[in-house]
Amino acid sequence: MQARAPKPAKSRYKGRIFSQILPDTGLSGRALTASMSIMCYLACLALGTLIIVSKSVNLWSSNIASEVTVQIRPANGSEMQAAIDKALEVLKATPGVTATTVLDKSDAAELLEPWLGSAKVLEELPIPRLISVEIDPDNPPDYDQLANSISVEVPGGSLDTHRQWQAQITRTAGTFTLSSYGILLLVSIAAVALVIFATRAAMEANRDTIQVLHLAGAENSFIAFQVQRHFLKMGARAGIIGMIGGLASFAALGFATKSDQAGDLAQVGRQLLYGPLAFSPENYALLTIVPLVATLISVTTARLAVVSMLRRVL
Amino acid sequence: MQARAPKPAKSRYKGRIFSQILPDTGLSGRALTASMSIMCYLACLALGTLIIVSKSVNLWSSNIASEVTVQIRPANGSEMQAAIDKALEVLKATPGVTATTVLDKSDAAELLEPWLGSAKVLEELPIPRLISVEIDPDNPPDYDQLANSISVEVPGGSLDTHRQWQAQITRTAGTFTLSSYGILLLVSIAAVALVIFATRAAMEANRDTIQVLHLAGAENSFIAFQVQRHFLKMGARAGIIGMIGGLASFAALGFATKSDQAGDLAQVGRQLLYGPLAFSPENYALLTIVPLVATLISVTTARLAVVSMLRRVL
Amino acid sequence: MVRFENVGLRYGLGPEVLRDVNFHLKKGSFHFLTGPSGAGKTSLLRLMFLSLKPSRGNARIFGADIAAISPSKLPKMRRKIGVVFQDFRLLDHLTTFENVALPLRVQKQRPASYRDDVMELIEWVGLGARADSYPPVLSGGEKQRAAIARAVISKPDMLLADEPTGNVDSALGERLLRLFIELNKVGTTVVLATHDLELLNQYSAPRLQLKGGELNVTG
Amino acid sequence: MVRFENVGLRYGLGPEVLRDVNFHLKKGSFHFLTGPSGAGKTSLLRLMFLSLKPSRGNARIFGADIAAISPSKLPKMRRKIGVVFQDFRLLDHLTTFENVALPLRVQKQRPASYRDDVMELIEWVGLGARADSYPPVLSGGEKQRAAIARAVISKPDMLLADEPTGNVDSALGERLLRLFIELNKVGTTVVLATHDLELLNQYSAPRLQLKGGELNVTG
Numbered sequence A, B: 001m002q003a004r005a006p007k008p009a010k011s012r013y014k015g016r017i018f019s020q021i022l023p024d025t026g027l028s029g030r031a032l033t034a035s036m037s038i039m040c041y042l043a044c045l046a047l048g049t050l051i052i053v054s055k056s057v058n059l060w061s062s063n064i065a066s067e068v069t070v071q072i073r074p075a076n077g078s079e080m081q082a083a084i085d086k087a088l089e090v091l092k093a094t095p096g097v098t099a100t101t102v103l104d105k106s107d108a109a110e111l112l113e114p115w116l117g118s119a120k121v122l123e124e125l126p127i128p129r130l131i132s133v134e135i136d137p138d139n140p141p142d143y144d145q146l147a148n149s150i151s152v153e154v155p156g157g158s159l160d161t162h163r164q165w166q167a168q169i170t171r172t173a174g175t176f177t178l179s180s181y182g183i184l185l186l187v188s189i190a191a192v193a194l195v196i197f198a199t200r201a202a203m204e205a206n207r208d209t210i211q212v213l214h215l216a217g218a219e220n221s222f223i224a225f226q227v228q229r230h231f232l233k234m235g236a237r238a239g240i241i242g243m244i245g246g247l248a249s250f251a252a253l254g255f256a257t258k259s260d261q262a263g264d265l266a267q268v269g270r271q272l273l274y275g276p277l278a279f280s281p282e283n284y285a286l287l288t289i290v291p292l293v294a295t296l297i298s299v300t301t302a303r304l305a306v307v308s309m310l311r312r313v314l
Numbered sequence C, D: 001m002v003r004f005e006n007v008g009l010r011y012g013l014g015p016e017v018l019r020d021v022n023f024h025l026k027k028g029s030f031h032f033l034t035g036p037s038g039a040g041k042t043s044l045l046r047l048m049f050l051s052l053k054p055s056r057g058n059a060r061i062f063g064a065d066i067a068a069i070s071p072s073k074l075p076k077m078r079r080k081i082g083v084v085f086q087d088f089r090l091l092d093h094l095t096t097f098e099n100v101a102l103p104l105r106v107q108k109q110r111p112a113s114y115r116d117d118v119m120e121l122i123e124w125v126g127l128g129a130r131a132d133s134y135p136p137v138l139s140g141g142e143k144q145r146a147a148i149a150r151a152v153i154s155k156p157d158m159l160l161a162d163e164p165t166g167n168v169d170s171a172l173g174e175r176l177l178r179l180f181i182e183l184n185k186v187g188t189t190v191v192l193a194t195h196d197l198e199l200l201n202q203y204s205a206p207r208l209q210l211k212g213g214e215l216n217v218t219g
Ligand SMILES: Nc1ncnc2c1ncn2[C@@H]1O[C@H](COP(=O)(O)OP(=O)(O)OP(=O)(O)O)[C@@H](O)[C@H]1O
Pocket: B002, B003, C011, C012, C014, C017, C035, C036, C037, C038, C039, C040, C041, C042, C043, C044, C086, D130, D136, D137, D138, D139, D140, D141, D142, D167, D168
């Protein structure tokens, strides 16, 4: 039963210190800030994933879209070099093709090495030859028609547009993007709900104070402003904490990624998750949207909740 | 200023209804339950990922460990069938080898199809032959020695133990496992912090009530029990909400997985994330650990916080 | 200034706490409000300070019908009324000074303009040394005096005081009564609810007597 | 039963609120405690109900030194003391019945064993119709009576009442005084802090008079 000595936040005004009219206590305390921060952190992770995935997919898609391959298998009764020349001819006549590179026999053999063993053996095999074709992505050729002409005009020739591959990437990226949007939505809803509950509880906790303010002639807007100011601070604080956490996580991931060895599966996963690009400064800057939105959600939700509550009292 | 009419939780006792001695209001309201639930949800996701990854890795590892491949490339001046027979002889003499299967020429060709085109062409190629070797995982042979004997005794022969592949999987799985443990740890710390803050705030909110209880002769253990009971309910409720959310998410994922088309990259990712097994009933059951731990954390943290606070008042 | 005609009040579905209450307070008048515990004194004051609406009858204050005042006009009207609550209702997180200055603060007056007035009043009620203390460390009588200072700081048109001397000794009670009388002399309408016979005998003023929900005006 | 020798009390670094207080209360005695507002009546009572420790001097209650009582023994001692707080301190989330029954409930007595006693006492203080109401809807006097009922329900060895009649009219005040006198007759030591001259004149008992932090015992 020791007398409690409240130590409310103060602002100095011309020599005399003034307390806040509504205390910072009540439900809107540190637990609220903590859970709001967690949500902001989650939002940062989701947003970061979104940025990385969309950047990676763009880059990959444009890489893939700007390159197709012509494969020429050794066919019976045809000369390989003639087939290659024919293929180049067809390609050059096609609008939208910007460059062609005929891959050496050894390049093709290299691709087969995992399957067939050392290149020495392969050199003697009649393996197919590849032509890498660069495409103007803004003005791509009609692939169906090109594929048709190549298979008709070039003996043993076929066009590989990597379409299946591209579809796979797009589908996988789509899943990630969708999950990220889902998490962002969930987190926002959770944040709104949390602030509504918190506002209600804070009003409940400060019910007597609000009654006294009313009876002293305070206007609803005055009271709402006090509550709002509180949630402004809370939202901003939580947003910044969450953002710092998010930035730290991405930085840590980037660091961990660099120190890891290269390797098939891990690299594929990492490429997809963290992008061929480093998570760049612009992306970090984009994350500052999180505290801004958090503050906005917090303030407007609190304002609406408070005004609707105040309307219901005499 | 309308008179407030508190409606506290009641328990009926012999005709007369009794209110709880400590009200359910104060900071430990719905916002607390909500944020606790979110943490439990995250814990469920992390735990689920952990289960799936470890199960998948086990399964894959044992599959891979129980199977190695012998590759025999057509070497100059040697008969393929003789080489195969020789290889089988070596394998049969090796302890730990339980079975061997010589793959058809066409099986091998199939594996090369993506690279070399239709199987017709391949039939004429002198492609390598494969022998699939089953291993007793509990008693594996000495791989180094086996590889050595095969390369020495079998012309053009080599042993592929998929070791690099296995290392990749282990490394990737390790990353997932580590992140999951990290999230579990973070979530637990956050939950403990949240409950401590909440207990403090609840004690603060009910300070007057606690003083009156003290002065009426209540023992600290009596008061602590009241607070504890409150956090027991809160922890259990939040844990169950979080668990249900987690279960729903996994169920939704399983459903989405089934309806999706098969495809290289997506399938690799999905295999890793959701495992070759469906997320089975035992795994769902394992998730019930989350509400149990949440309740335990909530109650013990609250108990410790309350007792240490009560000790500090006269 | 205040006119009640056949006013009745019930809380929820309970019995009528006030029945057929009729009275009229002229501007600048001084009234005692008496009656046994639970008679409805606080309820009657709550009607007058606009924190409750009558269940029936016609209650007018400053010429407006209490039951029909729009919420947006409430703050303006309440600023003309000073209230001393029976249970003080000081804000625990504000100092005595800030509690007393509250009515001016919610009117958004500049602190510099009222600082000295507030301190002077606080000295007058004998709380000079306690201006920077928080209510939880004040004695019962000190709280009551702070509540009175808060009610009168904005020189309201009407002062409603509910048992304002229940926690102070008779000397201090007399001093506070004089404060109310001074205010009344400069034009404030005063209604003072009390059980304190001593106080009633110290000043002759008409009495509103509540009993069994009915009101009689004497003197 | 209670013996204070040269007891001094200060809050934090403030001035001494009580100085060199000496008195002795015998078992079964009845005392009034008087003094102006802020004199330290509540503070003195708080020492006696073990919610405060003296800054100096020797204060003993039930034979034990207040400054040295171990926390684990506090609940047992407090159960022997009934307190009526100046500001009531009813629990807003419990009904009147539950508030009055609280001291028995924290002693873990079975509800069936005290139900009738509690209801009888509630009727006696005139709150029969309000047993299931929550404190926020009670009038000032009704709260005070509920607080008194809570203090006496467990028939304590010592009753400390702080201004127990500040919010009730004189007829009811007399009735409550009689309750205290009855309790005193069956052996309870009573200390009653009040400003109410009327009450003081109704019963002759020794007075502890506080002034400027010093205590004089008269009568
Ligand atoms: N908000 C409320 N809801 C229901 N009943 C109420 C409410 N407020 C007061 N009452 C009841 O109305 C009656 C009158 O109460 P009121 O507070 O007006 O009495 P009073 O004359 O001020 O008494 P006192 O002198 O004890 O303060 C009482 O019986 C009380 O219990």
